[in-house]
Amino acid sequence: MEKKLLVYNSLNGKKETFKSIEKDHVGMYVCGPTVYNNVHLGNCRTFISFDLIFRYLQFIGYKVRYVRNITDAGHLENDSDEGEDRIAKKARLESIEPMEVVQRYTTDFRDTMAKFNALSPSIEPTATGHIVEQIEFIKKIIDKGYAYQINGSVYFDVLKFNKDIPYGKLSGRKIEELIHNSRLLDGQSDKRNPQDFALWKKAEPNHIMRWPSPWSDGFPGWHLECTAMSTKYLGIQFDIHGGGMDLKFPHHECEIAQAEAVYKKNPVNYWLHANMLTLNGKKMAKSTGNNILPNEMFSGENSILNKSFSPMITRFFMLQAHYRSIVDLSQNALEASEKGFNRLVEGLKKLDKLEASEVTSGLNIEDWIKSCYSAMNDDFNSPILIAHMFDAVKYINAVSSGIKQISNKDLESLSKNMKSFFYEVLGLLTPEKDENKNELKQLNGALELLMKIRDKAREDKDFETSDLIRDSLEKIQIQINDSSEGASFKIN
Numbered sequence: 230m231e232k233k234l235l236v237y238n239s240l241n242g243k244k245e246t247f248k249s250i251e252k253d254h255v256g257m258y259v260c261g262p263t264v265y266n267n268v269h270l271g272n273c274r275t276f277i278s279f280d281l282i283f284r285y286l287q288f289i290g291y292k293v294r295y296v297r298n299i300t301d302a303g304h305l306e307n308d309s310d311e312g313e314d315r316i317a318k319k320a321r322l323e324s325i326e327p328m329e330v331v332q333r334y335t336t337d338f339r340d341t342m343a344k345f346n347a348l349s350p351s352i353e354p355t356a357t358g359h360i361v362e363q364i365e366f367i368k369k370i371i372d373k374g375y376a377y378q379i380n381g382s383v384y385f386d387v388l389k390f391n392k393d394i395p396y397g398k399l400s401g402r403k404i405e406e407l408i409h410n411s412r413l414l415d416g417q418s419d420k421r422n423p424q425d426f427a428l429w430k431k432a433e434p435n436h437i438m439r440w441p442s443p444w445s446d447g448f449p450g451w452h453l454e455c456t457a458m459s460t461k462y463l464g465i466q467f468d469i470h471g472g473g474m475d476l477k478f479p480h481h482e483c484e485i486a487q488a489e490a491v492y493k494k495n496p497v498n499y500w501l502h503a504n505m506l507t508l509n510g511k512k513m514a515k516s517t518g519n520n521i522l523p524n525e526m527f528s529g530e531n532s533i534l535n536k537s538f539s540p541m542i543t544r545f546f547m548l549q550a551h552y553r554s555i556v557d558l559s560q561n562a563l564e565a566s567e568k569g570f571n572r573l574v575e576g577l578k579k580l581d582k583l584e585a586s587e588v589t590s591g592l593n594i595e596d597w598i599k600s601c602y603s604a605m606n607d608d609f610n611s612p613i614l615i616a617h618m619f620d621a622v623k624y625i626n627a628v629s630s631g632i633k634q635i636s637n638k639d640l641e642s643l644s645k646n647m648k649s650f651f652y653e654v655l656g657l658l659t660p661e662k663d664e665n666k667n668e669l670k671q672l673n674g675a676l677e678l679l680m681k682i683r684d685k686a687r688e689d690k691d692f693e694t695s696d697l698i699r700d701s702l703e704k705i706q707i708q709i710n711d712s713s714e715g716a717s718f719k720i721n
């Protein structure tokens with residue numbers, strides 16, 4: 230398939246033809262969650278948007294290295310380098326270890342994303358796993374003259390940087406405005422100027438998350454991890470950097486400044502930002518009660534919606550909007566998506582039972598396929614793709630009731646493409662497959678265990694047991710293959 234993909238680049242506000250640095254390969258970095266709380270639906274929307282993008286890039290033939298970090302240190306309560314570390318605070322409130330907080334909410338995040346059928350990234354690095362890289366990066370920024378150390382902390386010197394390389398190109402903010410709008414320093418901070426940001430913070434005596442560094446026992450600034458990890462795994466220039474719209478400033482702007490300070494090169498070719506999710510027309514916020522967690526949505530145990538909605542309905546609902554538009558979640562909107570999703574699933578079922586005729590009438594299948602690709606090639610326009618799929622369902626119904634016809638060749642092609650767009654591109658699952666997903670996981674786990682028991686039996690020369698396992702599995706169409714690396718199985 231020809232790759233003529235247009236992507237909207239936040240860096241210049243234009244749709245551009247996507248061209249990867251290395252032919253057929255894409256490097257994509259997406260800012261992941263700060264794991265101090267259950268992942269909220271708005272974040273899920275961001276990651277589902279990038280899951281769609283990841284899936285489509287692979288679908289049209291790219292090999293994608295998708296890096297999505299886990300922020301497990303350094304993210305303070307507010308964005309101006311003040312307040313407590315979010316994870317340390319949670320650990321203090323619950324009297325547990327910070328790493329227990331991290332483990333708990335990383336697991337919650339992964340489980341939730343699995344329910345949404347989001348693919349795992351290729352690399353999922355953590356901030357605490359890359360302290361050394363971050364310290365090295367700070368040293369390089371200091372060497373270039375764009376950072377200063379003061380009382381054990383290190384800050385990025387935005388004004389000095391801006392004299393050599395313009396600061397603010399992603400968010401469109403002018404340095405004069407930033408200076409004008411920044412609050413005066415409150416005397417608590419060591420920064421020379423309010424627009425400067427922390428690269429390393431000296432830990433207060435009661436701060437529990439701390440690491441040794443040339444400057445002090447402390448912790449890295451939040452913006453630094455993404456620069457250190459993206460350049461480590463994707464190179465000093467890479468194709469796509471994504472995240473939620475709210476990260477554009479200051480987080481992404483600071484990432485650009487850090488990378489440019491060291492390498493004097495634009496680090497990222499395409500900046501992609503996913504828009505937010507509102508609830509009943511208002512911003513979601515825990516503090517106002519206008520909030521709903523993914524699991525509360527799936528179980529129906531919440532005071533906002535009067536029924537439960539499955540992860541697939543929720544995913545479908547989100548994909549019915551373009552990733553750059555705001556989506557408003559409400560009872561009515563979800564119910565409409567539920568109906569739409571069910572219609573699509575029914576259409577897929579009917580498709581398998583259609584009978585072919587001599588000729589096709591009523592829909593040009595070639596054109597239909599082209600329009601599906603065109604929708605996705607136009608900055609991943611999933612709502613338009615879904616609209617085309619609804620057209621196909623209408624046509625499938627007409628063929629099924631004998632009003633329209635489809636040839637054998639067209640039927641094959643329609644079926645193949647409908648399924649590819651449904652399962653692979655949109656990442657949806659029919660209710661049957663969704664239910665089977667967990668069972669299949671358990672079955673695989675049980676079979677792995679049987680393989681281990683059989684390997685052990687063979688080691689102990691207990692061939693009676695090893696043969697019993699092999700023969701019994703063969704009877705239920707599960708094939709065992711022995712090789713030098715151990716046994717593997719195949720479900721036929």
Ligand SMILES: [Zn+2]
Pocket residue numbers: 259260261455480
């Ligand atoms: Zn980031």
